[in-house]
Amino acid sequence: MVVTPWEVKGKVDYERLIREFGTQPLTPELLSRVESRTGKLHLQLERQIFFSHRDLDTVLDLYDKGVKFVLYTGRGPSGPVHIGHLVPWIFTLHIQQKFNTRLYFQLTDDEKYLIDDDATLKETSHWAYENALDLIALGFKPEDTFIIYDTEDIDLLYDITLQVAKRITYSTARSSFGFQDSTNIGWVFWPAIQAAPCFIHKKLTGENVPALIPAAIDQDPYWRVTRDIAPKIGYYKPAQIHCRFLPGLGAGGKMSASMPETSIFTMDQPDAVKKKIWNAYTGGRGTAAEQRKLGADPTVCSIFQYYFFLFEEDAARLAERERKCKVGEMLCGECKMDIAEKLNRFLQNHQERREKAKDVIEQYHIKRK
Amino acid sequence: MVVTPWEVKGKVDYERLIREFGTQPLTPELLSRVESRTGKLHLQLERQIFFSHRDLDTVLDLYDKGVKFVLYTGRGPSGPVHIGHLVPWIFTLHIQQKFNTRLYFQLTDDEKYLIDDDATLKETSHWAYENALDLIALGFKPEDTFIIYDTEDIDLLYDITLQVAKRITYSTARSSFGFQDSTNIGWVFWPAIQAAPCFIHKKLTGENVPALIPAAIDQDPYWRVTRDIAPKIGYYKPAQIHCRFLPGLGAGGKMSASMPETSIFTMDQPDAVKKKIWNAYTGGRGTAAEQRKLGADPTVCSIFQYYFFLFEEDAARLAERERKCKVGEMLCGECKMDIAEKLNRFLQNHQERREKAKDVIEQYHIKRK
Secondary structure (H helix, E strand, C coil), X not given: CEEECCEEECCCCHHHHHHHHCCEECCHHHHHHHHHHHCCCCHHHHCCCEEEEECHHHHHHHHHCCCCCEXXXXXXXXXXXXXXXXXXXXXXXXXXXXXXXXXXXEECHHHHHHHCCCCCHHHHHHHXXXXXXXXXXXXXXXXXXXXXXXXXXXXXXXXXXXHHHCCCEHHHHHHHHCCCCCCEHHHHHCHXXXXXXXXXXXXXXXXXXXEEEEEEHHHHHHHHHHHHHHHHHCCCCCEEEEECCCECCCCXXXXXXXXXXXXXXXXXXXXXXXXXXXXXXXXXXXXXXXXXHHCCCHHHCHHHHHHHXXXXXXXXXXXXXXXXHXXXXXXXXXXXXXXXHHHHHHHHHXXXXXXXXXXXXXXXXXXXX | CEEECCEEECCCCHHHHHHHHCCEECCHHXXXXXXXXXXXXXXXXXXXXXXXXXXXXXXXXXXXCCCCXXXXXXXXCCCCCEHHHHHHHHHHHHHHHHHCCCEEEEECHXXXXXXXXXXXXXXXXXXXXXXXXXXXXXXXXXXXXXXXXXXXXXXXXXXXXXXXXXXXXXXXXXXXXXXXXXXXXXXXXXXXXXXXHHHHHHHHHCCCCCEEEEEEHXXXXXXXXXXXXXXXXXXXXXXXXXXXXXXXXXCCCECCCCCHHHCXXXXXXXHHHHHHHHCCCCCCCCCHHHHHHHCCCHHHCHHHHHHHHHHCCCHHHHHXXXXXXXXXXXXXXXXXXXXXXXXXXXXXXXXXXXXXHHHHHHHHEHHHC
């Protein structure tokens, strides 16, 4: 298992990540505090897709005392968005709506340029624009959603970035991010730029409030360093809430844009989706007859994960699907056809909203505020 | 002897710097090529105050073929400007006027913040403004002088900075700049920001021309790294012309703002100047009688260096002053009174022009162009 901000490989053991990263599990007590604010728990909390945190309790304590928080998350625009990327964004939208709070969303076109030898700034800036459309398509409202394009908005980030960078030694950066002698100095500096949006709300509004960062757990090393520095420069430590990775359609491993045949992209067309689903790895048997007799294994099935993460919100129906699978009542073909249909309906809606987002995207740009 | 971008200590051996840094001496042949363009050689070339270069010959070759160059220099705004800082700026103005070319001038308030533990961004930005006034007071014209304030103008520099940073490994940066594990990551990144103005002219005008950098030789390590990268990203290597340091008023060492009692600042008032000059280290003897008999040593005299660098343009009169000193015809008191008067006349004019610069400073800002 390898989990770093730049690489996720192998079968991810989330319990072990909590121990190794030193984060806290989302306890039933904490979840019920969230529930009392949001009404019914969001599917991603109920199913422990978000499973770990840092300082969520502190953020809720402050909230109870009248200190709001802002949300901060982002995306490295190296290519098109797949539905694994949408998982934490959907959750972020839920939290935004329930807590009526602002989101800062960073598109790190500079980072993706620096870490990929072959990338050009033109490409990464292009993908930043494209990826922003996907975010907006989910239903974020412009009045509360501030999109930061690093290369365009560096002037807004730079003073905070310098304050952070001054307080991170190369030695700390190396041990936190695994930098080597061959790492370029842009990459070495970059963690300070990812830290800046944690603190930008105070600069824009004068309000000193904590940031809560919903993101996949691979980003945690960034925030450890940022959390050490925050109090030294007069800010709250950024809090985090960590999610699991949506698996790809292959055998194991997270959904990854670098393996397009096992990823469902938001712009995929229905035939392509059907084909990818048809080729997906499942827990099925060699023959239909055998499967009817012995049942299949949903715990290793990539398709089942799609129901679990996104496409079966009803717990009872999810359990029923699992039961039918295990006892051989429902074969993989039927299950795949169901998910392909759900996916294509979802994507059709998404693509329509994404097209409309082109007319309003500038309203979300932090520079326009 | 220590000569780095951040520290100059001991008696500087300029011949040795040429050898160790691998630069070229300004040969008589090259000087006569310059002279054929500028008319009479500038005092700072004639007296070898500018003594070394990289690619000045190439810049002149290109110029002969119709490819102009731009000038680029700058200042780390850590405090007030002293007259040692003015030396290369005066020369830069001369080259600008004779070659009718544009100057980019970088005020590195970000760098000074990053490298000085106690500095605040507010202070370094304040000094950036104050130091710009000194530059403008020398007579630079707004139409050809583009001042860059790093923290304000980072958005103009950032794309080029990223292109450069991507091509400098930490290992290269460490060996070029002496970075250590305890160096902060802002400082590690910073050389890429100093490189950006070398290449900004193409972005602003579409013209690909080389930059010629007149600066004290301690800045050379920056340009070595930048020169390696320039052709890889489609630019000419920046050329340089290196000057000596104006000595301070003490015994040895360059004029340094950290030793204010041995530095003449542009805002010093007449009485302060007289006092500093009166306390200056000279090559004089213990008593007037002894000095009249044995003469003094102008080669170690800080006052004589002031005539040499700035305040005696006439070579014959300088030689006469040297002769009188050596044979004891002129004592230190007289020489000091002369220089104090010249200095105060110079500073009075400078301060008047500096005051007027406050009304026009925005015309020089690169953002206003």
